[in-house]
Amino acid sequence: MENNTEKAEFTHSTPPSRDRETFYIYNTLTRKKEQFIPLHAPNVGMYVCGPTVYGDPHLGHARPAITFDILFRYLKHLGYKVRYVRNITDVGHLENDADEGEDKIAKKARLEQLEPMEIVQYYTLRYHKAMELLNVLPPSIEPHASGHIMEQIDFVQKILDAGYAYESEGSVYFDVEKYNKNHHYGKLSGRNINELLETTRELDGQSEKHRSVDFALWKKASPEHIMRWKSPWSMGFPGWHLECSAMGTKYLGEEFDIHGGGMDLMFPHHECEIAQNQAGLGKNSVKYWMHNNMITIGGQKMGKSLGNFITLEQFFTGNHPLLTKAFSPMTIRFFILQAHYRSTVDFSSEALEASEKGLERLMEGYVRLQKLSAGEKSSIEISDLRKKCEDTMNDDLNTPIVISHLFDNLRVINLIHDGKETISKSDLEELQSVFKLYLEDILGLQSEIQDSTNNEAFYKAIDLLLNIRLEAKKKKDWATSDKIRNELTALGFEIKDTKDGFEWKAP
RNA sequence: GGUACUUUGGCCGAGUGGCUAGGCGCCGGUCUGCAAAACCGUUUACGGCGGUUCGAAUCCGCCAAGUACCUCCA
Structure with a gap:
């Protein structure tokens, strides 16, 4: 189903006439919409934080995947050659405090008496399956943290060599206080770490860490900790912020264009990543930081910690107390696209039903559009639709407005279908072309009419x-x-x- | 407590100074043997108070309510 796009990637040697200069995206770092100018046009590098594969993918996972899928598709539409890296986190996220920390994957494995990699494999496949159903294009590279231990060890060494980390009983910690003297730790999330440093100074007597704000770059494994690797410091595992620094650098270079992820990762995860890169590479690696907002349920964030999440499979089957019925993957995708990615979007069965009906009407109109017959001349005006959609996407990927433009023209399609308006051949072709481009190629919406009855x-x-x-x-x-x-x-x-x-x- | 952010019609959700966003629902109509579906049309809102302005949902101030991050989370 993604063949067209795959091919497109290799056939866009002639950049489309799209006006790339007017593409603006919101940069969390500057808190402003900025014109997107790649470091090495026509190549664009983007890195997005992927899932930790220790649980079933839920609605929250769908949001960044879809948001950055739209960005990926739109950048390609603009004629860029995009390398999109989205990682799989399969090691290193500490369960509790660093001191009694335990690898999330390992914990789950012991509970279920499985090999850690068995868990990883299982949930990775589940994630891939869900993403495919949501018509999320696979990224160019999907590196596993566990497959990049060497790179992470090297990265730790670089930070140690630069003097921004210290070793303590087999573990290595990032020295936030020292770093903050020369750089601003907290610049992404707008934090002033000085106060925090002052207030936490006395609490750190018995810890391996000098300061509670310091974070682990390498962690010595406790005896029962089964996911472990050899390193110059101990048998252990990498700190949980490190994989993105290591893998981002490896595949996109020391400086690249876009880094995305959920807003909840802004602090500490992305903040630490910035510090690691600055300390280890001496570079401010990322030009544009982009963050999608959360999905809420009853006004509250949907998340694992709150236990109020609904898995994607539950949506697809309707098997959840809060769901009145099953919802198709395209409905979920459309629902997410009907809100701007930087706004929270409140889930409810009612809201989803509204999206479902709207989508169905839109897709039926799209089918109808293919069958429309042209007349002598147009009684309606459609020439500005392409530009309107483009302007809207150029304004920080405003998908809800693009959708509203499509709905406006759905009305036109229906009027022509009813014989109340007419359309010329060239206008019809233009309308069909724009609908295909935006509905299918950019928004990634596809018809869900089953071919199972293909008899x-x-x-x-x-x-x-x-x-x-x-x-x-x-x-x-x-x-x-x-x-x-x-x-x-x-x-x-x-x-x-x-x-x-x-x-x-x-x- | 610190730092951000949010508050739009019955519901969801765009919108940063003036021109009807859009969807769903409701209602009216077309079509129809009936029904359903489909289609067309209609539905004028911006938390409160004050200020700036010819003009504010949009800018400023205060107040109220709520959320997020500060600990794992997309």
Whole structure:
């Protein structure tokens, strides 16, 4: 299903006429919308924090995946050659305090008596499956933290060599206080760490860490800790901020264009990453930091810690107390795209049902658009649609407005379909082209009409039944006509009478 | 406590100084044997108080309510 896009990547040697100079994105670092200018056009490097694979993917995972999928698609549309790296975190996230920390993956493994990598494999596949259903394009590279231990050890060494880290009983910690003397630790999240340093000075007597704000770059493994690697300092595992520094650098270089992730990662994760890169490489590695906002439920963040999350599978099956029904992956995608990525979006079954109906209407209009016939001339104006959509995307990926433009033109499509307006051949082609571009290629919405009933005899049989009904109707034999309709409806078919015939949809 | 942010019509959700966002729902209509579906149309809101301005949802101040981060989280 993503073949078109794959091919497009290799056939865009001639950049489209799109006005790249007007693409603006919001940079968390400067808190402003900034014009997007790549470091090495036409190449663009983007890195996005992926999932920690120790649980089923939930609605919260869908948001950054979809947000940055849109960015990935739009950058490609603008003619850039994009390398999109999204990592899989399969080691290193500490469960509690650093001191009694335990690797999340390892903990789950012991509980379930499985090999850690078995867990990783299982949830990675589940994540991939969900992303595919959501029509999220696979990133260019999807590196695993566990596959980049060497790179992370090297990175720790660089920071040690630069004097911004210290070793303590087999573990290595980042010296935040020292770093903050020369750089600003907290510049991304707008924090002034000095006060924190003052207030925590006395609490650190018995800890290996000099300051509570210091964070682990390498952690010595306790005996029961089963995920462990050899390093110059101890048998242990890398600190949980390090993988992004190491893998981002490895695949995108010491400086690259875009780094994305959820807003909740801004502090401390991304802050630490900035510090690590500055300390280890002497560079401010990332030009544009982008953060998607959270999905809330009843006004509260949906998250693992609050236990109020709904897994994607539960959405797809409807198997959750808060869900009135199952919702398709495209509905979830559309729901997310109907809000701007920097706003919170409040989940409710009611809101999802509204999205579902809107999407269905839009997609049916899209099908209708393909079948529209052109007239002599246009009685409507569609020439500015492409520009309107483009301007809107250029304004920090404002997908809800793009969708509103499509809905405006859905009305036009229906009016033409009803014969109340006309459209010229060239205008029709333009309309079809813009809808394909934005609906399919950029927003990534696809029709969900199942091909499972892809059986000619089946279609003909239903048509036959409905033709019999049509004849009955002509004879005003309402009993037969209603019997056919009612029984097909009971089987889950949708029967629609039209002016001179019928339309139907399989269950 | 510190730091950000949010508050828009029945619901969701755009919108940073003046021109109807959009979706869903409701209501009205077209179509129809009936129904459903579909389609068309309608629905004028911006937490409170004060200020700036010819003009504010949009800028400023105060107040109120709520959320997020500061600990793992997308």
